[in-house]
Amino acid sequence: MRRISSLLTVVAALALCLPAAWAASSARYLAKKDGKVTVALRVSGRSVTHMTISYRVTCSNGGSAMRSTQLSNLRLNHSGHFSFKGSYTGSQDGSTNHVTMRGEVTKKQADGTFKLSAVGSDPSSGDTVRCHSATVKWRAKRVH
Numbered sequence: 001m002r003r004i005s006s007l008l009t010v011v012a013a014l015a016l017c018l019p020a021a022w023a024a025s026s027a028r029y030l031a032k033k034d035g036k037v038t039v040a041l042r043v044s045g046r047s048v049t050h051m052t053i054s055y056r057v058t059c060s061n062g063g064s065a066m067r068s069t070q071l072s073n074l075r076l077n078h079s080g081h082f083s084f085k086g087s088y089t090g091s092q093d094g095s096t097n098h099v100t101m102r103g104e105v106t107k108k109q110a111d112g113t114f115k116l117s118a119v120g121s122d123p124s125s126g127d128t129v130r131c132h133s134a135t136v137k138w139r140a141k142r143v144h
Contacts, residue, residue, distance in 0.1 A: 029110040029140035039138045041110050048074040048082055048105065053114050053138065059131040061122055067133075069099060069116065080105045082112075095120030095131070111139040 031039035042050045054068040074082040083102045090097055095118045103112025117132040 027142050028144040029105070030143050031138055031140035039110075039140045041105070041140055043076070043105055043110075046076045048072075048076065048103075053101075053136065055114065055116065055133045055136045057116065057118065057131040057133050059129050061127070061129045063129075063131075067116075069097070069114075071099075071101070074103075076105060090118065090120065093120050093123075107142065109139060109141050111137075113137050 025043075025045060027043045029039070029041040029043070030037055036054070037052075038054045040050075040052045041048050049072060051071045051074065052068055053071075054066060056064060057067050058064045071084055074084055076082050081102070081104045085100045087096060087098050089095070097116055097118045099114070099116050101112060101114045103110055114136040115133055118130070120129050120131070121127065122129050
């Protein structure tokens with residue numbers, strides 16, 4: 001009887017130590033604002049297989065616009081956290097975009113921060129234009 005009790009204690013302790021990512025082995029998370037999806041994540045196993053985030057940028061030429069960035073295959077660590085810091089070329093305008101993002105996935109929600117800065121050219125003048133987002137704090141609820 002003592003062995004069974006000890007075994008149950010070990011099993012319960014291991015269950016508490018399982019990473020949050022394992023609890024969300026295959027799930028979708030969405031955040032909406034004014035009826036529009038602002039963040040969408042798809043989690044499978046121990047990675048965010050696809051993420052889209054929408055945000056506003058303001059630019060040195062006085063312009064501003066809503067933009068979105070898509071990232072994929074973001075590895076979740078043992079506690080469900082992920083991060084990305086890198087650059088990519090904008091598909092619409094050829095700008096160089098620098099992104100910093102951090103997040104955490106749990107069974108019920110995912111949350112984190114996102115920031116982008118970009119350098120490109122004004123199509124009409126050829127002048128260099130610098131754009132940036134504010135630091136975007138986001139929280140998405142599990143929907144599936």
